[in-house]
Amino acid sequence: MPVRRLIITLAIIAPILALLAFGFTRDAKYIKSPLLAKPATPFSVTLYDGRKVALEDYRGKALFLNFWASWCAPCRAEARDLEAAWQKVKDKNMVFLGVALQDLDDNAKAFLQEFNVTYANGRDESGKIAVDYGTWGIPESFFIDPQGRITYKHVGAIRAALVLTKLDEAAKGIASAQEGHGDYQGVR
């Protein structure tokens, strides 16, 4: 039995297979955001009630920024949690801002009404905000500290408890090393 030849064969094939197997331990969709612990890109957005707000307006407060759309199932799943979290912190030095992506105004407003959302929400008209924040799908949430730095990113639906924890961290200026994952819907 030509052992040497078999060993050579194995030595070539095994690393390739190992590499492919390694691929399973990763999810190509979750590419780590380079934005963590970096200053958040400024933007302004027109809210559904007609007011206009800019990111700078929230300087000095911990901000929870959520990208969503009325047609996205995981967004529906997290909607009640977000509102519940908002009710707990609205009197503290913390704010919520929802930004709807690729959505029709009527549908978005109906969504807000359905879930009794009381925090500020507006539409990313040009899609530019989503591009600046590197959103790949929705929902995606960003936590921004009082100095305007992104401290945490969550891809997919998020629970109320986590929103509160991460907002507390953001208020103290603690940036996470990793982003979080929840149920998720690609925009592709």
Place this chain on the structure above:
Amino acid sequence: MTATIGHSSIVIAFIAALIGIMSPIVAARLAGDRFRMVAGYAILGQFVFVTVAAVALIYGLVATDFSIKYVASNTTRATPVYYRVTGLWGALEGSLLLWEWILIIFAGIVAWVYRNRHHEMMPWVIMIFSIVSAFFLGVIGFLSNPFETVFPIPLDGRGLNPLLEDANMMTHPPLLYTGFVGLTVPFAFAMAALIVGKLDEAWVVSTRRWTITAWFFLTAGNLVGAWWSYHVLGWGGYWAWDPVENAAFMPWLPATAFLHSIQVQERRHMLKVWNLALIIVAFSLTIFGTFLTRSGIISSIHAFSSGPVGGFFLGFLAFILLGSFGLLAYRADLLKEQPELDSMVSRESAFLLNNIVLVSALFTIFLGTIFPLISEAVAGTQVSVGAPYFNSVTVPLFLVLVFLMGVGPMIAWRRASWDNLRRNFLWPAATSLTFGLLLFVWKVKDFLPLLGFTLFAFVVSSMLYDTALALRARKRIAGEGILRGLITLTRRNQRRYGGLVVHLGVVLIMMGIAGSMTYSSEKDATMAVGQSLDIGNYKVQFEGLKGSQQPTHFRVEGAFRVFHNGSDEGIVTPALKFFPTQQSPIGRAVHQSSLSEDIYLILSGFSEVNRNQATLKVLVRPLVIWMWIGGFVIAFGTIICLVPMGKLKPQEV
């Protein structure tokens, strides 16, 4: 009911495949005739039951039986029947079923054609087919079942991915799958030859036609994919070096190399190990391609949603690679005795060089494709290499290949004499150099395109020159005219002349690629009705927007009048399609083609407030049409190679 019939058929076919795997054991136990009955039934059983399952799924799709989850996720009540049928390969589970169906059709034909030949090898060939088939049936039957039911039954389905709502959906995937699956035939024979230890040229000769057929489908599948990308995806390109495009293209490279190097084995009994390795690599790459699209390890626009099947594909890939290369290593002793190259200037060495170039191209593309994984494993971050990497490494390689296309078919076997070189290449070289010089003087100043077009001219002129010499000989010997002479020549040597026609097609495709890669221009502008935009010799004038409700979507269409050199070429209407279940609109680009260039219009946006305003992107891409023409030429060449024409005895001139 449909679901039950479908799923039980898959399970029965799986059992038949297991019987097929035992073929060699059965063959050893039973005498020839009775064995052939058992093996025949094993293949026939798989064929019948897989067909039943496929028909059941098509029936479910056409009849919109939403109790089947696959149907509910890939059709709606509004989906036209045509797209309901193509829904069979619109998503993971169904596409695997189509794959298996094509595989078993091939297996059936092979078992039938060779029922009285290759007595020693056939049991093993049937075993290899059955192993592959059992794998796919196992995946379909037990892991990603297309007949999974849902309850409660939804009122309407979710619909096909809108990008797949295109006429080419009927051609691109089945063509590509046929190409992939077709490579199983030479692979199965190669494995059987290795197992039995009959490593002469028999397996090569028997499978040559199959390989040519598979190669043709692979080529056509890739080309139709490029065409689809060009006219549906609406970005003006036809190839993006997306991981999955690469996955479809990679098997083509070793398959092409194999088609050439087996000629060396047939004639000179050389390169035996090499040929076996090539076919193993080609077949493994077809499995790798399926693995890549279905495992989700590299993100791609083609990726099917990832399921549990990825791991099984990887396991199967490991089994194929280790098993077949292990077998090759084990048998290497039998493959040792080979004649050596007589001269570096000979057809053998031209073929060898062609193989080296093709395999190098394969290696660089493979590396680029899995680079995100490598970088993540080594450096911890995913970095993907894009089109610039692929273009810069493959373009020089393909240019060498073009040169070899001009040399290979004309140069002498064994050792080319100086006289042979002068007779065959002096005129073609002179012609193409003059052509290159004229191009340079006229317009083309950049080195690579200039080299490219000169080489294209070289291939074509060496082909024409060689044929002209042969025709002159026919006239002298038999007094035949050009047409008559061509027919005689082709009937004498179908493979040679078919091959030359295929080469011509490849050159045309490369010409299209070279032209559109180097001399495209683009412009975009937001225009009000009546305004126009100038690009090259074209003027595009905006005439208005129109919205309409289609069965599955809302369509916004822009009307643009195109003028070429001042003359009115009519109205073209690029559109954006809004699907209710999809988030972003799907573009529908349009183009007008001529032999020299395409003008390509993409409606990239319009104002919701002001109905008289639209944003348009216009591209002018030279020579693109030659890619599609080249495809037809290749098809014609393949037909010349394969269709029996009442073979005349070859005659050495």
